[in-house]
Amino acid sequence: MIPARSFSGKRVALFGLGGSGIATALALKEGGAEVLAWDDNPDSVAKAAGEGIPTGDLRPADWQGFASFVLSPGVPLTHPKPHWTVELARGAGVEIIGDIELFGRERALKAPDAPFIAITGTNGKSTTTALTAHILKAAGRDAQMGGNIGRAVMTLDPLKPDRFYVVECSSYQVDLAPSINPTAGILLNLTPDHLDRHGTMQHYASIKERLVAGSETAIIGVDDSYCVQIADRLERVGKHVIRISKRLPLTDGFFADGTDLMEAEHGRYVRVGFLEGIGSLRGQHNAQNALAAVAACLKVGLDLGEIQSGLESFPGLAHRMEQVGKKDHVLFVNDSKATNADAAAPALSSFPRIYWISGGLPKEGGIESLRGYFPRIAKAYLIGEAAPAFSATLGETVPYEISGTLDAAVAHAAKDAALDTTGEAVVLLSPACASFDQFKNFEVRGEAFRQAVNAIEGIKPIGGIN
Numbered sequence: 001m002i003p004a005r006s007f008s009g010k011r012v013a014l015f016g017l018g019g020s021g022i023a024t025a026l027a028l029k030e031g032g033a034e035v036l037a038w039d040d041n042p043d044s045v046a047k048a049a050g051e052g053i054p055t056g057d058l059r060p061a062d063w064q065g066f067a068s069f070v071l072s073p074g075v076p077l078t079h080p081k082p083h084w085t086v087e088l089a090r091g092a093g094v095e096i097i098g099d100i101e102l103f104g105r106e107r108a109l110k111a112p113d114a115p116f117i118a119i120t121g122t123n124g125k126s127t128t129t130a131l132t133a134h135i136l137k138a139a140g141r142d143a144q145m146g147g148n149i150g151r152a153v154m155t156l157d158p159l160k161p162d163r164f165y166v167v168e169c170s171s172y173q174v175d176l177a178p179s180i181n182p183t184a185g186i187l188l189n190l191t192p193d194h195l196d197r198h199g200t201m202q203h204y205a206s207i208k209e210r211l212v213a214g215s216e217t218a219i220i221g222v223d224d225s226y227c228v229q230i231a232d233r234l235e236r237v238g239k240h241v242i243r244i245s246k247r248l249p250l251t252d253g254f255f256a257d258g259t260d261l262m263e264a265e266h267g268r269y270v271r272v273g274f275l276e277g278i279g280s281l282r283g284q285h286n287a288q289n290a291l292a293a294v295a296a297c298l299k300v301g302l303d304l305g306e307i308q309s310g311l312e313s314f315p316g317l318a319h320r321m322e323q324v325g326k327k328d329h330v331l332f333v334n335d336s337k338a339t340n341a342d343a344a345a346p347a348l349s350s351f352p353r354i355y356w357i358s359g360g361l362p363k364e365g366g367i368e369s370l371r372g373y374f375p376r377i378a379k380a381y382l383i384g385e386a387a388p389a390f391s392a393t394l395g396e397t398v399p400y401e402i403s404g405t406l407d408a409a410v411a412h413a414a415k416d417a418a419l420d421t422t423g424e425a426v427v428l429l430s431p432a433c434a435s436f437d438q439f440k441n442f443e444v445r446g447e448a449f450r451q452a453v454n455a456i457e458g459i460k461p462i463g464g465i466n
Helices: 019-030 042-050 084-092 099-110 125-138 171-175 201-213 225-236 284-299 304-313 341-348 368-376 387-394 406-418 442-454
Strands: 011-015 034-038 068-071 095-097 116-120 142-147 163-168 184-187 217-221 240-245 253-257 260-265 268-274 322-327 330-334 354-359 377-383 400-404 425-429
Touching: 011 019, 011 084, 019 034, 019 042, 019 068, 019 099, 034 042, 068 084, 084 095, 099 163, 099 171, 116 125, 116 201, 116 284, 125 142, 125 163, 125 284, 125 304, 171 201, 184 201, 184 284, 201 217, 201 225, 217 225, 217 284, 225 240, 240 284, 253 284, 260 284, 268 284, 268 304, 284 304, 284 341, 322 442, 330 406, 330 442, 341 354, 341 368, 354 387, 354 406, 368 377, 368 387, 377 387, 377 406, 387 400, 400 406, 406 425, 406 442, 425 442
Parallel strands: 011 034, 011 068, 068 095, 116 163, 116 184, 142 163, 184 217, 217 240, 240 253, 330 425, 354 377, 354 425, 377 400
Antiparallel strands: 253 260, 260 268, 322 330
16 A cells, blocks of 8 residues: 555545545555545445545535545546536635545655656557556566556555556546656547546547646657647647657657567667567557557666567456467457447457457447458357347348357357368457446456357467466
8 A cells, every 4th residue: 555645634535435435545544644535325435434434424524624635536527517526625625636646646755756657548558557567577677557457556565766656547537636747658549538527529638638748758649630739739848759659650759560669760760679479469559559668668767678578478458359268270369348349440450360259238330330340250150139230230241140149159150260271260259349238247258258268178278367
């Protein structure tokens, strides 16, 4: 735990007592703050009280006496309407912050030189965060990973000057971290997302921009117009900006040339790494993730040999293009995290010969946007409620069957792929659907796929996911 000692002796209100909220409240209490915590869920309040956290309804509280208000990132700050606690805090002139802000203030107080890498963006945050932390750990560094992935940030090990912190930040968290100042801040990309919480794309982009604007070095993907504008704007005001691109040869920055990772300096190119043969980092989207990790690790002092070694040993993330097993020429890949068509596109773009398991609870738009990848699909195996609609979209373009269940789909896809004589075949679970018609969540769905694959006679499991 990181005790929030910068709040020692201060009265702090806190709302939102999920896992990260309880962790934050305990960190404040450990740091000597006088905490009053609340939640709209009575069970959450009871759980917090059972852990020794002072609780009480914040409606009648004396807000003038609070130095700060710590809000859970899942609670509306601005849209569609500010939460009632936000209105009370603003009415009393009390600052509204979150756990990432607490971490930043503790770092400034206890170990301002501790390397801090913060990652945000619409897509790829978790993989980039895990990859960066893995490279650091593989190189023998004391690296902590948390935030919007894994451990809540205030549960990480205490701050030390030689301890590295790699933190994934959602837009909600950045919105509550006004003084965030990473050693290296990464903004991967921006596409419309969470607009119900941020109102407009412009507001959403401005929140993401804060993370890189406050960093010593801003590492920005420039494959979308929003990020291009942010990079240009920050450079004009003197910020150190490193541009990365998964497809564009840059004059200065880092870009991907196929599976080669290149650095450009005044138009001169040098290879700084490669992804050839690294199954956990297939696809252009992973090239962007890898480029960001390379740039950040160079910033905090690693050499190219250490970085390449980390890239090659990266196991990937569970349920995100996770290589589960292989039998002869057939590779089995779990991409259960792909809960809509846009999320399924990277996996479909990464393999030339696919036996595609898709379906579940359909999202608006279905799979029409994936039509460009249909030539890669040898056959589709449709499951869940979306099966009839997906079969209509596939029509006569892609052979398909309505398998109904995931177990049946795995069995039939494995049998058909084994008979494929064209080279490597991939049985890919990338559903382009939510899981809730048949499974509790995408993790349970992915685990069911893994179990079905591991039950295949002669399968060679591919382990190492952490």
